Amino acid sequence: MALPHASSGQVVRIGQQAGESLSQFSSIALAKTEQLELIRMTVPAGRALPEHAVRGQITLQCLEGEVAFDAHGRTTILRGGELLHLEGGAPHALRANADSLLLLTIVLAS
């Protein structure tokens, strides 16, 4: 699903929409600027994102559902209403324990 990126000051709906199913994988870039990229993801239960790393720091916020997040040699559980940040370059992976809605923020500045 291609959407125009939000401009500075423009409101974006990130919460679960009425009638929206989280049982299909999706990944939408809400905004991308010089310093930030904002990505909204729906991840169905059982779906895993294999280990990877990004250069910049990230924050990962769980809006709905539950994911198991692997980083720094341990697994942490991230539930709706919770957030974590991760230092740049740290390998990480996740698996959805339930149909989940996630907001990923990536710092692009070097």
Next chain:
Amino acid sequence: MALPHASSGQVVRIGQQAGESLSQFSSIALAKTEQLELIRMTVPAGRALPEHAVRGQITLQCLEGEVAFDAHGRTTILRGGELLHLEGGAPHALRANADSLLLLTIVLAS
């Protein structure tokens, strides 16, 4: 309320807690790293934050409530489940239309 900053990979609860009132102003730095600062704010209805600017880009997410956000010469309404980003240096102000819970992310990288 002083809390230790979250470390990389540590889960932080940002949603409204059971029994938590949003009718008192609070501002808590959840994390501060080289690249990011994460601030959780509760802003009671009627409370305003006067115009100011920060150097880096920000995202402002409304978790609960409703705020009127002034930037770029216009006022936009930000409600629970909505988010906006703002370019670095842009003057902005806000007023809470209802008791609100906000997550502010500031990019500190130059």
